[in-house]
Amino acid sequence: MNRHDETNKRLAAFCSGDLSAEEIRELEAHLAECGQCRSDLADLVTTMRLLRSTPEEEPPAWLQSRIMAHIRDGQKQKRSWLHRFFFPLHIKLPLEAMALVMVCVTGYYVARNTETELKQPQQETPLSAPAPQQQVMPQPAPPRTETGVTEKANAPAVPSAKTMPALPELPLQQEFRYAPTPAPPAVEQEQQAAPVADRLQNAPAPAPAPAGAGAARSMDAAPEMLKKAKRAEQSNMDAKEAAAPPDWRSYFSNDKVEAFFDRRTKTDRNADVRCVYRKNGVEDYAVTYRFKAWCTSRQMFSLDRSGNEREVPVPPGTLYESTWQMICGTP
Amino acid sequence: METKPQDMDDETLAQAARSGDMAAFEQLVLRHQKRMFNTAMRMTGVYEDACDIVQTAFISAWRKLGDFRGEARFGTWLTAIVINHCRNRLQQNRGREQHHAYSLDAPIEGAEGEMHHDPAGSTPTALEQLEESELRQALQRCIAALTPEFREVLVLRDMQELSYEEVGTALQLRDGTVKSRLFRARDAVRDCVRKAVGI
Numbered sequence: 001m002n003r004h005d006e007t008n009k010r011l012a013a014f015c016s017g018d019l020s021a022e023e024i025r026e027l028e029a030h031l032a033e034c035g036q037c038r039s040d041l042a043d044l045v046t047t048m049r050l051l052r053s054t055p056e057e058e059p060p061a062w063l064q065s066r067i068m069a070h071i072r073d074g075q076k077q078k079r080s081w082l083h084r085f086f087f088p089l090h091i092k093l094p095l096e097a098m099a100l101v102m103v104c105v106t107g108y109y110v111a112r113n114t115e116t117e118l119k120q121p122q123q124e125t126p127l128s129a130p131a132p133q134q135q136v137m138p139q140p141a142p143p144r145t146e147t148g149v150t151e152k153a154n155a156p157a158v159p160s161a162k163t164m165p166a167l168p169e170l171p172l173q174q175e176f177r178y179a180p181t182p183a184p185p186a187v188e189q190e191q192q193a194a195p196v197a198d199r200l201q202n203a204p205a206p207a208p209a210p211a212g213a214g215a216a217r218s219m220d221a222a223p224e225m226l227k228k229a230k231r232a233e234q235s236n237m238d239a240k241e242a243a244a245p246p247d248w249r250s251y252f253s254n255d256k257v258e259a260f261f262d263r264r265t266k267t268d269r270n271a272d273v274r275c276v277y278r279k280n281g282v283e284d285y286a287v288t289y290r291f292k293a294w295c296t297s298r299q300m301f302s303l304d305r306s307g308n309e310r311e312v313p314v315p316p317g318t319l320y321e322s323t324w325q326m327i328c329g330t331p
Numbered sequence: 332m333e334t335k336p337q338d339m340d341d342e343t344l345a346q347a348a349r350s351g352d353m354a355a356f357e358q359l360v361l362r363h364q365k366r367m368f369n370t371a372m373r374m375t376g377v378y379e380d381a382c383d384i385v386q387t388a389f390i391s392a393w394r395k396l397g398d399f400r401g402e403a404r405f406g407t408w409l410t411a412i413v414i415n416h417c418r419n420r421l422q423q424n425r426g427r428e429q430h431h432a433y434s435l436d437a438p439i440e441g442a443e444g445e446m447h448h449d450p451a452g453s454t455p456t457a458l459e460q461l462e463e464s465e466l467r468q469a470l471q472r473c474i475a476a477l478t479p480e481f482r483e484v485l486v487l488r489d490m491q492e493l494s495y496e497e498v499g500t501a502l503q504l505r506d507g508t509v510k511s512r513l514f515r516a517r518d519a520v521r522d523c524v525r526k527a528v529g530i
Contacts, residue, residue, distance in 0.1 A: 009514070009518075011518075012513070012514035012515075012517040012518055013510070013514050015517070016513075018510060040521070043521050043524075043525060044517060044518070044521045046466075047470070047517065047520055047521040047524055048489060048517065050463075050466055050467060050470050050524075051470065051485070051489040051490055051520070052489060052490065052492070054373075054467070054470070054490055056365065056369045057368065057369055057372055057378075058365065059364050059365055059368035059382070059385065060382060063364055063368070063382060063385060063386065064357070064360050064361060064364055066386060067360050067364075067385075067386050067389045067390065068353070068356075068357050068360065070386065070390050071353065071356070071389075071390060071393050072353065074390070074393075074394075075353075
């Protein structure tokens with residue numbers, strides 16, 4: 001590359017003052033000798049003058065307002081992070097389906113529990129309102145001797161099935177829920193129940209379940225957390241029991257058997273039924289049974305003198321309405 | 332006393348806009364739209380394209396305000412966004428129509444057909460003797476004929492009069508590269524204009 005080419009390449013830098021003092025001296029010396037480079041430089045200067053003096057164009061008047069309108073629209077349409085995250089249907093639909101299933105399951109359990117709560121009061125309605133005649137399917141009494149925890153009021157040996165007094169057959173048309181003998185007024189009923197309650201209290205045998213020892217025992221296999229919760233629940237119930245004695249109510253009776261129902265216990269989702277068996281009109285022995293989770297699991301326990309629970313099979317075909325008779329034996 | 336957006340500098344306005352102040356951003360649009368429009372106009376040479384590019388660039392700037400850390404001037408940062416959008420637009424246009432970039436050695440198409448690269452004539456003031464309007468038209472065609480990387484440097488430095496540093500920041504080029512491209516672009520435009528006017 002000769003001196004002319006080198007110098008010519010520096011003309012653009014020379015125009016904008018980007019050469020060193022020495023380079024400028026060299027270039028000026030060359031320009032004095034070279035007409036071609038002078039011509040190139042002159043044209044370059046003209047070009048740059050034109051470039052720099054190119055008039056600026058005004059942007060359209062609507063440009064600014066359109067830009068801002070776009071930005072404002074964008075802000076309005078800006079969705080929340082969650083919305084944008086869940087917007088794709090392949091994410092949204094499964095989530096919605098899951099939510100629907102959860103709602104259904106929750107609804108099912110709520111309905112199931114509510115049903116339990118609603119059915120318990122239904123059992124008390126026969127006391128106040130006479131129920132329609134109901135045909136009873138006679139069921140065999142539970143094998144009381146096998147359930148083990150039968151007790152005589154005067155502490156004799158538990159009678160075996162053979163020695164147990166045969167209960168008379170109840171006429172089919174007889175109302176099963178204490179209705180055949182019309183429900184006595186509340187005052188009368190209490191008066192009727194009182195002597196029995198007195199007898200029961202004086203009798204050494206059946207005592208109300210103390211301190212839920214049996215319940216705690218049945219939870220041995222359960223996880224620790226569940227155990228604690230159950231214990232807390234049980235102790236809560238026991239505290240209530242300690243505060244008030246059992247409120248036994250007579251639900252059905254004949255000359256052989258009288259069944260009592262602990263209303264207060266029932267409210268704690270348990271139901272204690274006390275069967276008092278008579279012989280010649282005199283109390284022979286009594287057995288207390290306890291139902292847990294009344295309407296659902298149908299667990300039944302017999303209680304011994306100390307209140308310990310022992311699970312016994314629930315008589316087949318037991319209905320809520322006829323439980324008292326079923327448990328104590330078909331009269 | 333509360334400062335009006337008009338009295339705030341770009342960086343303060345950008346800070347306010349970043350926290351959602353649309354009035355501040357509107358002020359920035361007002362200040363820079365003309366410069367950005369002219370940059371886009373000289374890069375693309377098409378009025379409608381320039382409008383679109385500026386609009387899109389400002390919307391992008393609003394969305395990316397979180398990325399603006401004040402290391403460069405707001406105008407420079409904005410220019411970089413505009414240049415990027417210009418590149419995209421030119422690329423799209425190139426896909427649609429065959430675009431012939433100017434090459435120093437390639438023949439140039441003029442009004443009277445194809446012209447070949449000749450050394451400069453012996454009359455040093457030939458360009459100056461021509462009508463300015465004629466020169467300007469030739470100049471526009473020659474700028475448009477440059478390849479985008481040369482055109483960017485020429486537009487930003489010689490037409491928008493940014494400093495070398497700002498050009499380098501906007502184009503993410505080193506100083507030496509900016510100068511090298513600029514000097515070659517100047518020479519190319521000069522030669523192109525000479526040929527375009529038939530000297």
